[in-house]
Amino acid sequence: MVKRGVLTFLCILLFALPAFAAEEPILIGGLFAESGPAAFVGTPSRLVAEMTVKQINDAGGVLGRPIKLVIYDTESKPDVALRMARQLVESDHVLAIIGPTSTGSGMAVKKYAEEKNVPVIMTVGGDPVIAGGKYGPYAWTFKTPQRTSTAVRKVYEYLKAHDVKKVALMTAKDAFGQDGLDHLKSLAPEFGLEVAAEETFDPKGSDFSAQAFKLGTEKPQAVIIWTIGPAGAIAAKNFASLPGDKPLVVECHGQPGPEFLELAGPAAEGVIMPGTKLMAPDSLPAGDPQKAVVEKFVKDYSENGIQAKFPLNTHSGYAYDALILLQAGLEKAGKADPAALRDALQQLTGVPGVSGVFTITPEDHNGLSTDSLIMLLVKDGAFTPAK
């Protein structure tokens, strides 16, 4: 008995030795909303992050060291996100943080990260985290999803090219919707657009017919709906059931995904929205620098079984991009040090990710421009590039 025990111990030791010999892993924190209202984005983001880290480690890691992710659930609450961020930094001693998922949580984490000088690459939709001014400095905060203003410009460029002069706005009463409204209003004159009317709605609501009807009476050529989640599909349905001439329905860059098609059903036909190239990988020309990245990501996404649980949508790639930026930053910095990583991240140019080609500067902590987006048209129940 004792002999067998000793033998087993020796065997275990033998297997464990190479692990001891390998380099210390680089600790990276992950904050994802795995429960609460943002869980439909947060949970797949976590799976993508784990998949990406595994790929990086299988390819030899970064700076010869493997990456180890320490992941916590933010419950979609800013208070919990801050608590978990502090646990990551002060207890787990991570080098940098990926996430959180929602803009409110992002703001709570950002304040702390800026004080503690921890690089954070966020996957939040809203701009305030990297806007500066009254939202505080953003020297250590980055984000991978396109800026709201970038998406607004993309929509307006399309509308201007299609001779639209009069638009109506319908935005959610949350941080994301408000951010959209601010930019939609301030950028409209630049593209010669008149905002005829604006309405807000509760993104947790189940019917927005009243707002849709009211906006419809102003006879806008197009109506722009700015929200994440099922509310966008509900609003599209409400507009589709308006009597008489219907305006062109434009959704925001948070909507592209199978869920929208499913929920909106026939009402989705003819709706346009900006989206990442992830939503139409087949339409990419051969010379596109993102083509290889996007195709590989789509393949890995389904091979790892994530596609079966969470069908690919426009949010799927943001956690991947955050890790790719982190990897590129670490390699440029040449050492696992927060300040060096931050400086390196700020000098990254032309890093192809799923959401676009990132070129980050100290002023622009997102690094994506309007050509990272394409306009999508729902045709026959599928997303196709809009002409």
Added chain:
Amino acid sequence: MKPRNYRKAVILFFLVLAALGFVLPSYQLLAFNQHLFLAINVLALNFCLGLGGQISLAQGAFAGLGAYGSVILHGFFPGASPLIVPVCAGGAFLAAALLSLPMERLGEGFLAMATLGVSLIFTNLILTFDGLTGGSAGLMVSAPLVIPGVGEVSGDREYFLLFLGLLALGAYVFLSLRKSRLGRALQACKDDPPAASSCGVNRPMVRALAFGLGAALSALSGVLYGHYSGFISPEQYGLELSLMALLFLVIGGPGNLMRPILAALVLETALGQMHFLGDARTLCNGLLLGAALLLGYWRESKGKPLLPGL
């Protein structure tokens, strides 16, 4: 328990908590402070529900009133904390008392509806005046809280002591109020409103006072929490906070001082550790509530069956 022993137990409880504050590492104090913030709101609701027998769903809004009021006023007058903090507490007291007065005249149960409205209106006000409040994007807190003679308050341990002090102050007021003439009048209103009125208790006034005190306590907790977290947004002070306060008060038993506070501190800490629960956390809250209600019924009915034959 004898009154003197009870008081000793309460003091011991606060001493143990204070000792914990010096042992725990800083980042765990953050979680502790967040739970203390909830516990103070549970106690605040206890003034209204436990003593006066009225359900309020506006504790979150009153905490938000304190947080937004203090942060915005500090933005205009940095360093004027000794003036601003009482203004916030007094403002919440007045608003709550003025709300409670007409509701009491309308009849039983109207306060719950009115306070539900207050919660929703408060969130909408924050969203509407986004120039001042930052809207749903939230507001960065620029000016710190200043205590005269001590200086700027910052750091987890300092705030921990303030939260604990506020909870102790609330507990002291609660205990002395419960034994006072006002407390007895409240008890009478809770047990039999018509009888209380016919005995000469000014019911609207008495209940307005209790409700106002609870609101002021919530507002003070909001002032502390707003400056502590450094970032305030409407979702932190929404209906959810009010419902959580109600949940833990009912689990602990309204009218009891320590049990609801303990329920909030212990259960929140425990649930906060259980990351694997995910969305099942809400289910856990529901189960706890159900169990607490059954237990409370069993305790009060001295073992009578809940349903015939059960």
